[in-house]
Amino acid sequence: MQAMNLSKTITEVFLFEPIPRHVSAIERNLRNLPSIHINEFALSNENGQSEIYTQTTNHGNTSLLKSVVPSDELISTTIELVDAAEYCNKFLNGFDNFVIKCDTQGMDALILSRIPNRIWERTEVAIIEVWALPEIREQDVTHLLAMCQNFEYASWHPKSQEVISLNEISEYWLNKSGTFRNLFLSKTLPF
Numbered sequence: 001m002q003a004m005n006l007s008k009t010i011t012e013v014f015l016f017e018p019i020p021r022h023v024s025a026i027e028r029n030l031r032n033l034p035s036i037h038i039n040e041f042a043l044s045n046e047n048g049q050s051e052i053y054t055q056t057t058n059h060g061n062t063s064l065l066k067s068v069v070p071s072d073e074l075i076s077t078t079i080e081l082v083d084a085a086e087y088c089n090k091f092l093n094g095f096d097n098f099v100i101k102c103d104t105q106g107m108d109a110l111i112l113s114r115i116p117n118r119i120w121e122r123t124e125v126a127i128i129e130v131w132a133l134p135e136i137r138e139q140d141v142t143h144l145l146a147m148c149q150n151f152e153y154a155s156w157h158p159k160s161q162e163v164i165s166l167n168e169i170s171e172y173w174l175n176k177s178g179t180f181r182n183l184f185l186s187k188t189l190p191f
Contacts, residue, residue: 063105
């Protein structure tokens with residue numbers, strides 16, 4: 001909903017949610033919207049299965065990275081993984097423009113760096129939750145930010161006039177502080 005509201009679009013929507021109870025909530029919340037495609041798997045850099053971890057007191061805090069969820073509040077679920085590049089090449093070739101919203105509790109750089117550059121070139125708006133975790137690989141951040149060079153506007157706040165550089169984003173993403181921020185990218189100023 002955040003991405004649709006900020007981008008002012010409700011065209012065709014592709015959602016990725018690997019946990020069945022979360023899928024049920026999405027189906028209820030979005031039942032009146034047309035053209036919603038809910039994919040019951042997680043995007044990754046490979047096909048397969050993995051454990052995903054959910055916090056018992058905050059089901060929105062779910063990650064493939066065990067370190068994101070407090071160890072005393074952990075629910076583990078086996079999920080399906082689908083290679084992000086493979087999915088994009090198979091299902092997203094026929095679209096002219098994209099809006100990307102990514103909130104994967106620390107997996108954002110890995111997943112988004114696998115989205116083909118031709119999609120990034122046609123992406124009008126991107127909202128990315130940036131987690132500065134020790135597990136974040138520099139090569140994923142570097143590759144992703146290289147594909148984001150055509151965005152004129154980058155900010156930590158959607159309404160801010162303050163534009164940040166890709167170098168500043170990289171420094172934050174790789175600082176291993178354990179903190180997170182939302183990154184707003186747009187080809188027009190501002191959101």
